[in-house]
Amino acid sequence: MPTTEPRLLEYERVAGELRRMIVDGELRPGDRLPAEGELTARMRVSRGTLREALRVLSAQKLLTSARGMNGGTFIAEPSPDDVAGYLETSLTLLSRGRVTAAHLLEMRSQLEVPAAELAARRRDDEDLRRLEASVTGMTEAPDPARLRMNSEFHMLVLRAAGNPVLDMMARPVFTVLRERFGRDQLEPDFWGRVAAEHAEILQHVRDRNSRGARRAMRTHLAGLKETYTRIDVSRLGD
Structure with a gap:
């Protein structure tokens, strides 16, 4: 009987899509991620799901955050x-x-x-x-x-x-x-x-x-x- 791959949770799917964009060079180190509203619309997910995906990528050292007027979430360059x-x-x-x-x-x-x-x-x-x-x-x-x-x-x-x-x-x-x-x-x-x-x-x-x-x-x-x-x-x- 053929086995089926476990279905990804929504935040895992979003994290995977963003990771692919980083690896493929669509998003480069130093680039700022689009605004939260733009990303939720593009990924067709809730803000909570998006934030969980971003936490996963931050834990993997792929994202970094900065506060202030010029702050936001940026693509990191792993050391x-x-x-x-x-x-x-x-x-x-x-x-x-x-x-x-x-x-x-x-x-x-x-x-x-x-x-x-x-x-x-x-x-x-x-x-x-x-x-x-x-x-x-x-x-x-x-x-x-x-x-x-x-x-x-x-x-x-x-x-x-x-x-x-x-x-x-x-x-x-x-x-x-x-x-x-x-x-x-x-x-x-x-x-x-x-x-x-x-x-x-x-x-x-x-x-x-x-x-x-x-x-x-x-x-x-x-x-x-x-x-x-x-x-x-x-x-x-x-």
């Missing part, structure tokens, strides 16, 4: 933090079902291996200073602090690549992976290996050796994948 937050929430939910640890780890490789190559080509002195501080700090830090410093190093490599989209896409993946795995199951020498591999990646970035940086990052992530997969399988077995 990288807004996009990363939305992706993080979605990935967290998906990781409880269809998205596996293998999917997330594969995505990391697709983002970070080329990022390491780009970082070796594009890094500046400030990028290098931050990477060096991260590597030194991780070598000297106690284990509880190393989890944070591990993520920090990888984010610094992504930022040194000079492409903000890489940073924006990677942050949610890191967060979901960090929440998914129990660090009490790590091998005793795990953090020592990670620190040494970070130091190798740093050396290639410092030398502007893009091929070496790419190779070292690929090897590093392959080792992380093996450990993380073991932990994830163990947890699922429990």
Whole structure:
């Protein structure tokens, strides 16, 4: 027996139509929405339904409001933090079902291996200073602090690549992976290996050796994948 799609509520229909107009470019960042009366007539809905639709779009960071003589409701331009937050929430939910640890780890490789190559080509002195501080700090830090410093190093490599989209896409993946795995199951020498591999990646970035940086990052992530997969399988077995 064929299944039928659930019927949208009116405010959902209106929100979807306005979202389509934003995505298609009919409404652009900075544009003011038409007056409430004009929109209700155009969408053939009540003011209450329209306001609920606008609340949905505001929660999705697609609309912003301003008061005063020049106020109104405007099309917003989502920031990288807004996009990363939305992706993080979605990935967290998906990781409880269809998205596996293998999917997330594969995505990391697709983002970070080329990022390491780009970082070796594009890094500046400030990028290098931050990477060096991260590597030194991780070598000297106690284990509880190393989890944070591990993520920090990888984010610094992504930022040194000079492409903000890489940073924006990677942050949610890191967060979901960090929440998914129990660090009490790590091998005793795990953090020592990670620190040494970070130091190798740093050396290639410092030398502007893009091929070496790419190779070292690929090897590093392959080792992380093996450990993380073991932990994830163990947890699922429990």
